Amino acid sequence: MTNWTALATDLAAEFAERAAEIDRTGRFPVENLERLRETGYLTIAVPAEFGGGGADLATVAECQRILAGGCASTALAANMHVFGLGSAAESWAAGDPATEPIFRLAAGGTIVGGSLTDAATGLNVRTSSTPAKRTDGGYVISGRKSFCSLAPVLGFFWGTAADTETGELLLFGLRRDAPGLDFVDTWDTMAMRGTGSWDVKFDDVFVPDAAVQRGRKPSDPAVWDEVQERGFAWFAFTVASIYLGVARAAARFAYDYVTNRTVTGASLPMARQPAQVFNASRIELLLRPAEALVSDGLRRRAAGEVLAPADLNTLKYVAVNAADEAVDQCVRMVGGHGIFRKLPLERFYRDVRAGQFHPPNNDVALETIGKSALGIDPLAEPRWPTD
DSSP: OOOHHHHHHHHHHHHHHHHHHHHHHTOOOHHHHHHHHHTTGGGTTSOGGGTSOOOOHHHHHHHHHHHHHHOHHHHHHHHHHHHHHHHHHHHHHTTOGGGHHHHHHHHTTOOEEEEOEETTTBTOTTOOOSEEEEETTEEEEEEEEEEETTTTTOSEEEEEEEETTTOOEEEEEEETTOTTEEEEOOOOOSSSTTSOOEEEEEEEEEEEGGGEEEOOOTTSOOOOSHHHHHHHHHHHHHHHHHHHHHHHHHHHHHHHHHHSOOOTTOSSOGGGSHHHHHHHHHHHHHHHHHHHHHHHHHHHHHTTOOOOHHHHHHHHHHHHHHHHHHHHHHHHHHOGGGGSTTSTHHHHHHHGGGGGGSSSOHHHHHHHHHHHHTTOOTTOSSSSOOO
16 A cells, blocks of 8 residues: 655655756656656545545645645646546545546546636636537537646646536536647746646537536526535645645755854854744744644544635635745745755745635635625625625
8 A cells, every 4th residue: 555645755855856947947847747657646536446546635635745845836737637536536435426437547647637717717717708609419619728737748638618508617528639629838937837837729629518517507506515615625725735835845944054054253053043033933833823724624524524615715825825924934034045046945935926826816715704704605796785
C-alpha cells in the first residue's frame, strides 16, 4: 500500500530542484507530470476498485500541501486533475455509477483537466457564457474558455456551457482530439508560471448527449446538498492546502535564513534580534489559525457533515489570504536579499498571490460569508437593493 505523504515528500524534494528554472522560463513541467503519472500519484484519489489509491480528501489535501512546498506550479496544475477525481470518487461511493468511465481513463494514464471559466463571466463558475446549441443527438458548442490548467498534457477535457434555449448550465466532457477543440497558449503571468493554464477554443464542437450532464436552469430554486458540496469541498480544501504549503515553504526558508546569518558587528545570528522574533510570531499567528481551520473542516467533513457554502468560503478565504500575508512577512524578515531571484522567496511571494483569484475569489467569498451571517441567502436575487 502506497504511503502517499512519503511519496509526496520525495517528489517535492525532486521538483524543488527544477522549480526555479520552470518559473524563470514559464514552461510547463512535463517531466514533473510524467513523474506524477509513473509513481501513481495522479491516481491517488481514484477508488481502489479501479486501480487507484482510494485516498480521502484529508490525505490528498496533505499531499498537495507537501507537493506545493517543492513546486507550486506542479502542485496546482496536478490539482485540477486530482480534485475532480476525488469528488467523483465520493459520488461513486454514494452510488453514482456514471463516474466509472473517468476512473478507467485516469487509471490508464489519461490526464484530465478542464475549465469552468469564461472571459465574459470572470471567475463565476455557477454560470457560463459559452453557448451550446441543441442539435440532433447533442449540442454544438462555440466560444472560448480560460484558465485550463494542464492544457499541454491533458487527454480529456471537461467544461461548462449554457443551453441557448433554456439557459441550463451543462457540464460536458470531450477527448482532446475532438474536432474543433483547440488549446491556445496564452499563459504569461507573474505567478504560477508553470501551470500551463491555456485558453480553450471551441469551433462548432459537437458534444453528444451521452457526454453531457445537465445542471440547474436559471429558474430552478437553488439547492445545496451533499452532491453540490462535493466538488466545492474538494476544490476549496486542496487549493487552501496548496497555498498554505507555499507559505510554509517560505517560512522555513526565512527562519533558516535568519538563524544561520550573522551580520557584521553582531555576536549572535539575526534570529536573536527582537524584530525577527516578532516577525516569526506574526507568521505563525497567520498560518496556525488557517491551518487549524482547514484541519477542523476536514475533521467535520470526515464525520459526515455537509459543509455549508459559508464554511467552505471561509476556509478558502482565510487560508489563501493568511498565506499571502505570511509570505509578505517572510520577505520583510529576510530583508533586501529576499527580492533576488537567486533565492526562492521572491518566487514564493509571487506564486502565493494567485490564491485569491481561484473561485470563490475574495469578493465572492466575502459576499457569501457576510450574507450567511445576516441570514440572507447568498444565491437570492436580486443580489443588492435597487432602491
